Amino acid sequence: MSTIVLLTMTGLGLGALYFLVASGLSLIFGLMDVLNFAHGALLSIGAYGTWWAASGHLPGAGPGGAGFVLAVLFGTAVGTVAAVLLELAVVRPLYTRPREQVLATVGVGLAVPALLSGIWGSDARTFPGPKALSGTFGLLGAQVPVNRLVLVAAAVVVLVALRLFLGRTRHGLVVRAGVEDRAMVTALGIDVRKAFTLVFAIGGCAAALGGALGGLYFGSVDPRQGTSLLIFAFVVVVTGGMGSVTGAAVASVVIGLVQQFANYYTAAGLGDLAVVVLLAALLLIRPRGLTGRLA
Amino acid sequence: MSTATETHDRTDGRSQAAPAPPGRSRQLLRWWPAAVLLVLVVAPYSAVPVPGLLDGPLGSAGSLQLIATCLLFGALATGYDLLLGRTGLLSFGHALYFAAGSYATNVFLLEAGLPFAAAAVLGLCFGIALALVLGSVSLRVTGIGFSMVTLAFAQAGSILVSRNPGGVTGGEEGRAAPADLLPSWLVGIDNTANLYWIALAYLVLTLGVVHWAVRSPTGRVWEGIKENERRVEVLGLKPYGFKLTAFVVAGALAALGGIVHLLLTGGSTPQTTTSDFTLSLLVMVVLGGSGTRWGPMVGGILYTWADHRLGDLAGSGAVADLPAVLRVPLSQPLFLLGVLFVAVVHLLPGGLARLPSRLAALRRGGPAEEIPPRKENGNP
Numbered sequence: 001m002s003t004i005v006l007l008t009m010t011g012l013g014l015g016a017l018y019f020l021v022a023s024g025l026s027l028i029f030g031l032m033d034v035l036n037f038a039h040g041a042l043l044s045i046g047a048y049g050t051w052w053a054a055s056g057h058l059p060g061a062g063p064g065g066a067g068f069v070l071a072v073l074f075g076t077a078v079g080t081v082a083a084v085l086l087e088l089a090v091v092r093p094l095y096t097r098p099r100e101q102v103l104a105t106v107g108v109g110l111a112v113p114a115l116l117s118g119i120w121g122s123d124a125r126t127f128p129g130p131k132a133l134s135g136t137f138g139l140l141g142a143q144v145p146v147n148r149l150v151l152v153a154a155a156v157v158v159l160v161a162l163r164l165f166l167g168r169t170r171h172g173l174v175v176r177a178g179v180e181d182r183a184m185v186t187a188l189g190i191d192v193r194k195a196f197t198l199v200f201a202i203g204g205c206a207a208a209l210g211g212a213l214g215g216l217y218f219g220s221v222d223p224r225q226g227t228s229l230l231i232f233a234f235v236v237v238v239t240g241g242m243g244s245v246t247g248a249a250v251a252s253v254v255i256g257l258v259q260q261f262a263n264y265y266t267a268a269g270l271g272d273l274a275v276v277v278l279l280a281a282l283l284l285i286r287p288r289g290l291t292g293r294l295a
Numbered sequence: 296m297s298t299a300t301e302t303h304d305r306t307d308g309r310s311q312a313a314p315a316p317p318g319r320s321r322q323l324l325r326w327w328p329a330a331v332l333l334v335l336v337v338a339p340y341s342a343v344p345v346p347g348l349l350d351g352p353l354g355s356a357g358s359l360q361l362i363a364t365c366l367l368f369g370a371l372a373t374g375y376d377l378l379l380g381r382t383g384l385l386s387f388g389h390a391l392y393f394a395a396g397s398y399a400t401n402v403f404l405l406e407a408g409l410p411f412a413a414a415a416v417l418g419l420c421f422g423i424a425l426a427l428v429l430g431s432v433s434l435r436v437t438g439i440g441f442s443m444v445t446l447a448f449a450q451a452g453s454i455l456v457s458r459n460p461g462g463v464t465g466g467e468e469g470r471a472a473p474a475d476l477l478p479s480w481l482v483g484i485d486n487t488a489n490l491y492w493i494a495l496a497y498l499v500l501t502l503g504v505v506h507w508a509v510r511s512p513t514g515r516v517w518e519g520i521k522e523n524e525r526r527v528e529v530l531g532l533k534p535y536g537f538k539l540t541a542f543v544v545a546g547a548l549a550a551l552g553g554i555v556h557l558l559l560t561g562g563s564t565p566q567t568t569t570s571d572f573t574l575s576l577l578v579m580v581v582l583g584g585s586g587t588r589w590g591p592m593v594g595g596i597l598y599t600w601a602d603h604r605l606g607d608l609a610g611s612g613a614v615a616d617l618p619a620v621l622r623v624p625l626s627q628p629l630f631l632l633g634v635l636f637v638a639v640v641h642l643l644p645g646g647l648a649r650l651p652s653r654l655a656a657l658r659r660g661g662p663a664e665e666i667p668p669r670k671e672n673g674n675p
Contacts, residue, residue, distance in 0.1 A: 035439045037574075093641060102385070102439070103581055104640045106574055111633025118627040231450045231570065234443040242440065267458075276451035280432050283444065 002142035007260050009139070013148035013217060015256025016155035020210030021233035022240070022248040023162060024203020030179035030243020031192075031199050033098040038086055038105040039207055040230030041112035045082045046208025047127075047221045048116055050075030054128045063128030075212040076205055083204020087197050095193070109227065117223040124222035127215035147216040154213055155252075158206055162245050165202075175199055179243040232259075235279050254278075335495055338362065339488035348600075356487040360559070361603060363487075363494035365596040367555055370498040372579040372595030374548035377505055379577070380586030381514065382541040383521030388429070388445030390572040391452040392546040395422040396553025397563040398456065402463050404476050411477050415554050422550020423543060430542035434535060437524070446570060453568040469564035472557055481558055490559050497555045501548050502592065508544060517541055521586075571629075575602075578636045584648025593647055598632070605631055 021043055028036050054063050054071035063071075090108055094100045129147070136143040166172035174195050177185045186192050214229065215221050236255055240247030255275050263271030339359055342352045349358040371393065378384040400418030403409050409417070433444040459466030474482045480489050508514050516537045519527045527534050557563055566572065575598065583594020605628040617625065624630050639646065645653075 029439065033439065035442060090637060090641075097644075099385070100640050100644070102442075103577065104637050106577060107633045107636035107640065109633070110571070110574060110578075110636065111630045114627040114629035114633060115624060118623040118630060227570070231446060235447050238436070238440055238443045238447070272454045273451050276447045279444065279447055283432060283435050 001140060003264070005140045005142040006144055007264055008257065009142075009144045009148045011257035011260035012253065013145075013151040013256070014260060015252040015254075016151040017210055017214050017217060017229065018233055018236050018256055019155045019249055019252035020158060020206045020213070021229055022236040022252060023158065023245050024199075024206045025230075025233055026237045026240065026243055026245060026248045027175065027179070027199050028203050029237060031175060031182065032091075032101070032196055034091065034101045034105065035234075036105050036200075036203070037102065037230070038090075038108035038112065039203065039233070040226030040228075041109050042079050042083050042086070042204045042207040042226070043211035043214065043229060044113060044116055044221075044223060044226035046075045046079035046211030047215050047225060048075075048120065048211075049078035049208070050212035051125060051127055051215060051221045064130045068130045072209070072212045076208045079208020079211065080201055080205040083200045083207075084197060086204070087200035091200070092193065092196070109230075113223040113227060120223075122223060124220040127218070127220050129216045129219075147213075151213050151217060154209060155249075158209070159245070159249050162202070162206075166245065171195070171198060232275065235275055239279055239282055332495075332499065335366075336492070339491060356484045359487045359491040361600070363491040363559055364603075365599040366491075366494045366498045367552060367559060368576075368579065368599040369592040369595035370494075370501040371549060371552045372576055372583065372591040372598075373498075373501050373505055374545050374552065375576045376580045376585055376591040377508065377541055377545040377548070379580055380591065381505075381509055381521065382517040382538060383524075384538060384541065385439070385442045386445045386542070386545075387442050387570060387573050387577075388433075388447075388449030388452075389545070389549055389576055390568055390570065391429070391449040392422050392426050392549035393553040393556070393572070394452065394456065394563070394568040395425050396550030397557040397567060398464055398470075398553075399550075400554050400557055401470055401472055401563045405470065405473060406463060408476070411481070418554055419547065419550050422553065423547045426543045426546025426550075427539075430539050430546065434538050434542065446573075449568070449570060449573060453565070453570070456565050456568045464563070464565075467565055469562055469566075471562035474561075477558075494555055494559060497552060498592070500551075504544070504548065506588065513537060513540060575632075578632060580646075581636065582639050582646055584646030587646070587648035590646050590648030597647075602628060602632070 021039060025036060025039050028034055028039075050071050052058070053074040054068055058071065058074055086105075086108060090104045091101050094104060136145050137149075138144075164172075166176050174185065174190055174192070175198065177190075178192050178195050182192055210229075211221075211226065214225065218225065232255065236248055236251045239255065240249070240251035255278070258278055259271040259275050261271070262274035266274075338353055342355075344352045345358070349361060351358045375386075375389050378386050378389070396418050398418075399421040400414045403414035403417045404411065407414070429445075429448045433441055433448060436444055456464045457466055458464075464470060480486055481493075509517070516527060516532060516534075519530075519532075520534050520537060524534050527537075553563075553567070556567065576595075579594040579598040580591045581594070582598060583592065584590025608625065608628075643650065
């Protein structure tokens with residue numbers, strides 16, 4: 001029983017991480033037809049930003065208490081700024097060419113991890129976190145690491161905030177409408193390009209937060225982390241249905257749990273394969289993903 | 296459809312790139328690929344130094360090895376463009392079929408003890424079968440969804456290889472091909488010329504297959520799918536089968552390339568299974584010019600050469616003496632390539648293959664021709 005509880009919590013923590021990456025990815029894709037290959041780089045920027053601040057480089061920030069919150073805020077802010085710059089400088093000039101937009105983000109996705117490993121080395125760096133978050137707590141007989149709970153809480157907050165934003169605000173309305181039918185929104189005289197920048201900022205913010213908290217989850221940061229998480233986030237986006245935030249949330253949980261359980265009960269590494277097999281099976285039954293959105 | 300045909304002709308016809316020279320000289324000019332091929336065939340017999348481009352003289356083993364690698368990747372990029380530039384399929388999993396050819400052949404050699412020819416044929420068959428199975432699944436989704444699914448499959452392959460199941464892939468270390476099981480004329484530094492000719496033959500074969508396939512009736516349908524898949528459907532053709540054909544042909548060419556790579560490097564390395572490997576193929580194709588006759592090949596050759604040279608540059612003393620602001624980015628070849636790629640996408644639409652026509656347009660004083668915006672498949 002305790003094993004199952006631990007596996008469930010770990011799977012949920014991993015799913016939360018996937019959701020933080022996949023939600024922005026899904027929105028960007030739904031709105032702009034852009035598969036943002038630089039999204040993993042944004043996650044890495046958030047992770048390194050937090051690591052840098054928490055290691056004592058930023059006045060007031062540190063590995064414990066309020067200092068760590070400040071470090072996470074700093075990392076998230078850096079990632080958000082990077083996302084906005086990415087949209088304005090790299091993606092926007094290719095407005096009419098979705099294919100080239102994807103290609104340009106591939107270039108950024110190659111360059112940023114290389115730059116990070118150039119500055120801080122390609123080896124993993126230990127991630128400083130508060131003592132309170134590195135401990136465990138008892139749940140139904142299992143000792144569950146606290147950081148899993150932090151990740152799940154962060155993902156739930158992001159999910160609720162995104163749903164409120166998309167459902168209750170005017171900007172959210174434009175984004176939702178743009179995801180459904182970009183041409184129609186443009187024809188109504190609304191500048192979708194502002195929504196693009198907004199969605200990139202939101203996506204970058206979520207991904208950078210994922211990077212900051214991913215440091216807690218893995219206990220270290222390394223330049224390749226973002227890219228490897230990105231691939232599972234892609235799987236989540238396809239499984240959940242393109243452009244659907246709720247679909248991404250459901251798929252993240254499923255993928256995270258399947259991966260953890262398969263990794264434990266079969267040979268290590270088979271969980272990663274199981275996820276891909278799951279994706280293939282789903283595509284054979286429902287080519288449009290869980291929510292029935294057009295892929 | 297007329298604009299589409301014009302675009303294709305403009306990018307395809309090399310004689311239209313520059314103002315056509317009249318009469319006889321034009322006839323001779325058409326034979327330049329044969330001349331280049333002749334030069335490449337006799338290159339191992341030459342000792343001409345090529346300062347700046349190569350370290351040793353042309354015919355030396357080191358130079359031949361580098362040129363052969365360049366030719367191999369030129370061919371691989373040409374095969375990959377069958378999907379991207381000819382059919383409009385953005386696959387992120389091409390590395391899988393390349394690695395499948397290399398690893399399967401290697402495993403058949405090492406584990407089953409088969410002679411090389413048999414192992415290579417089986418390795419190729421394995422690559423084709425894999426492309427057929429995974430292609431038929433991933434083509435159920437269109438557009439960018441297809442890209443993500445191919446990426447997921449390739450990632451699964453990469454994980455599988457690095458986990459070293461049953462000790463057959465060698466995990467992170469990769470697995471060297473056994474010298475004693477290979478034909479003696481393919482082993483050793485003295486036989487580099489033979490490997491070089493194999494790489495050259497692979498390039499010629501790939502160019503031949505791609506050109507023949509693109510000109511065939513199937514190739515015309517591929518072009519139609521690239522322009523507008525819905526229209527092909529309305530015409531009563533099922534795009535699925537045609538796309539699968541393109542996927543399997545490209546996969547077979549990649550698997551064959553994997554076998555050549557196995558010979559050339561003397562083993563299989565897990566680096567060839569990573570998504571970075573496919574992304575570098577993508578960079579090659581876009582750098583050279585996607586959907587053009589020579590573009591992907593030129594891009595592949597240039598990229599591979601630059602990759603080697605940038606590695607040298609990164610380790611050179613000139614870079615080590617620079618201030619940190621310049622030294623750190625310059626010491627990372629992937630950073631330079633990534634930035635170069637973004638620059639090419641922004642500043643050089645159509646890649647190097649379109650450069651002559653753009654320059655010619657500038658010289659005539661007219662505005663540079665713009666490529667019409669490309670429609671995304673499956674998102675009408």
